[in-house]
Amino acid sequence: MGLSATGKISDDPDKPFLDGTEKLAAVGGGINYGILLSTIRSWVLSSISGLTTAMFAANVIDTDTTLAANSDTRLASQKAVKAYADARIAAQDAMVFKGATDCSGNPNYPAADRGHTYRVSVAGKIGGASGVVVEIGDMFICNTDATAGGNQAAVGAKWNVIQTNIDGAVTGPASATSGNLATYNGTSGKIIQDGGAAISTDGTFASNADTKVPTEKAVKTYFAANAGAGRAVLTADRTYYVRSDGNDSNNGLADTSGGAFLTIQKAMDVAAAIDCGHWQLTVSAQAGTWTAPVVLPRMLSAKAPILTGVGSTTILSVAANTGILANGCTPWILQNMKLTGSGAGAYCVRLTNGAAITLGSGIEFGATTGYHIYVHGGCGLTITSNYTISGGADFHLVSNGWVYSSGITVTLTGTPTFSSGYCVFNLSGASYFASGMTFSGSATGQRFIVSNGASIYTGGGGANYFPGNVAGSGTNPGASPYGMYS
Incomplete structure (x- = not known):
C-alpha cells in the first residue's frame, strides 16, 4: 500500500475512515510527510466527531439503570447515570432542595416526596391560615413519600418545620444543677x-x-x-347538744349519750371555730345541773347564736364565779334555763368588754349570793321576753352600761330578798329603759338606786314601780346621789 503525492492512502484513495485493515505503503521518493500527517490528523478528527453508539462493540455502551455490571470496560449512558443517581437519592431519602416559598399569603404545603426541602423566602405561615408560623430562612421538609398538597390539618403531620433563623431564641448555660x-x-x-x-x-x-x-x-x-384545715363553713342550721351523760369526745350533733357533749363550754369552743355565715347556730343544754362556768365566744355569724336549755330543769349553778360570762363576745341569745349561784361574788350573768346579749324566753333567776345580772360600762343587755325571779340576790340588776326591757312582765315568786336593792345604775351614761313593764309578786329590799348621772326611765311608773319594800334613791339629778328617775 502506498501514498500518493496528495496524501491519499494508495491502495484505496477514496476510503473515508480507518478500519484497521490499512497498511502504510512504502515510502517513495518525493513524498511530503508534513502534508501526510496533517491530512491524517484532519481525517481522524472528522471521523471521531461522527461517532455514534452503534459504532462501538457490543456491551461497551451500558444502558442498565442499575449499573449492575460495575465494570471498568463499559461506559454508562447519560440516561442510565441519571436514573441510577435519582434512584440512589430516593432510596437514601436525601434532602432535595425544591426551591424557595413566599409564605406571606399562608400557602398550603405542596405535593412532595420524602426529603423534598423548601426554604422560606418571606415570613408568614405554611399550611394555610391555621398553619405553622415561619420566618425567613426556615425550612420545611417532607417526611412521607407521595404526600399530597394540603393544609396543616390535612398533611401537617407529614412535614417537619425547621427553624434556622434563631432571632428570639433562648440560650442557656453550659451546665446546671439537675432539678x-x-x-x-x-x-x-x-x-x-x-x-x-x-x-x-x-x-x-x-x-x-x-x-x-x-x-x-x-x-x-x-x-x-x-x-389545721381552717374553719368549717355551715351550709344549714346546726345544733350542738349537751347532756349529763354525754362525752366531750363526741361531735355534739346528736341528742344522745353517744352524740352529745358533756359540758356546755366544749360546745362553745367547737362553735367558736365555725363560720356560720347566715345559718343559725344553737347550743342546747338538756335537763341537768351544770356547775362549770360558761364563756360565750366570739363567732363568725350573721345571726345571733343561741344558748338554750329545755326550761327550769336546765340549771346553771356556779359557786363564787360567773355562771355565764359575755366577755366582748358576739351578741348571744340566752333562753329556757334557770340561773343560780353560791359563794361570794357569784354572778348569774355578767357582761364585760363591750359585750351585748339578749335574754329571751323562759329565763328564771334563782337565789345567788352575788348579782343576778351585772352589766359593765360600755355593754348592753336587751330583755325581750317575760322572765321569773324565784330567789333573792345582793342585787337583781347592776349596770354601768345600758339595759332595755320595755313592755315585759317579771314574775316574782316566794318574795325574794335583794339585800342591797333590786336595781342600781350608778355611772354617768348608764341607762335603763324600763317603760311599760309589769311586776307580778313582791320582794323585799330597796327598789332602785340611780346615781352619778345615771338614768332610769319608767315612762311615769312612779317611785313604787320596781319591786321592793324600801324607797329608791336618786330621783333628783340636782341633789345627791344625782340620779335621774322618771
Whole structure:
C-alpha cells in the first residue's frame, strides 16, 4: 500500500475512515510527510466527531439503570447515570432542595416526596391560615413519600418545620444543677441561667431554705399539719347538744349519750371555730345541773347564736364565779334555763368588754349570793321576753352600761330578798329603759338606786314601780346621789 503525492492512502484513495485493515505503503521518493500527517490528523478528527453508539462493540455502551455490571470496560449512558443517581437519592431519602416559598399569603404545603426541602423566602405561615408560623430562612421538609398538597390539618403531620433563623431564641448555660429552676439572666429575655433553687416535695419544710421552692402538695401538707384545715363553713342550721351523760369526745350533733357533749363550754369552743355565715347556730343544754362556768365566744355569724336549755330543769349553778360570762363576745341569745349561784361574788350573768346579749324566753333567776345580772360600762343587755325571779340576790340588776326591757312582765315568786336593792345604775351614761313593764309578786329590799348621772326611765311608773319594800334613791339629778328617775 502506498501514498500518493496528495496524501491519499494508495491502495484505496477514496476510503473515508480507518478500519484497521490499512497498511502504510512504502515510502517513495518525493513524498511530503508534513502534508501526510496533517491530512491524517484532519481525517481522524472528522471521523471521531461522527461517532455514534452503534459504532462501538457490543456491551461497551451500558444502558442498565442499575449499573449492575460495575465494570471498568463499559461506559454508562447519560440516561442510565441519571436514573441510577435519582434512584440512589430516593432510596437514601436525601434532602432535595425544591426551591424557595413566599409564605406571606399562608400557602398550603405542596405535593412532595420524602426529603423534598423548601426554604422560606418571606415570613408568614405554611399550611394555610391555621398553619405553622415561619420566618425567613426556615425550612420545611417532607417526611412521607407521595404526600399530597394540603393544609396543616390535612398533611401537617407529614412535614417537619425547621427553624434556622434563631432571632428570639433562648440560650442557656453550659451546665446546671439537675432539678433547679431556670431564671432569666438579664433583661433581654433570651438568656436563662441556673436559678439556684430546686423544687421540693417535702411537706415538713425541714430545710427551711431559700434554695427550695415547695410544690402545691407540699404547701397543703405543711399547712394542714401546722395550721389545721381552717374553719368549717355551715351550709344549714346546726345544733350542738349537751347532756349529763354525754362525752366531750363526741361531735355534739346528736341528742344522745353517744352524740352529745358533756359540758356546755366544749360546745362553745367547737362553735367558736365555725363560720356560720347566715345559718343559725344553737347550743342546747338538756335537763341537768351544770356547775362549770360558761364563756360565750366570739363567732363568725350573721345571726345571733343561741344558748338554750329545755326550761327550769336546765340549771346553771356556779359557786363564787360567773355562771355565764359575755366577755366582748358576739351578741348571744340566752333562753329556757334557770340561773343560780353560791359563794361570794357569784354572778348569774355578767357582761364585760363591750359585750351585748339578749335574754329571751323562759329565763328564771334563782337565789345567788352575788348579782343576778351585772352589766359593765360600755355593754348592753336587751330583755325581750317575760322572765321569773324565784330567789333573792345582793342585787337583781347592776349596770354601768345600758339595759332595755320595755313592755315585759317579771314574775316574782316566794318574795325574794335583794339585800342591797333590786336595781342600781350608778355611772354617768348608764341607762335603763324600763317603760311599760309589769311586776307580778313582791320582794323585799330597796327598789332602785340611780346615781352619778345615771338614768332610769319608767315612762311615769312612779317611785313604787320596781319591786321592793324600801324607797329608791336618786330621783333628783340636782341633789345627791344625782340620779335621774322618771
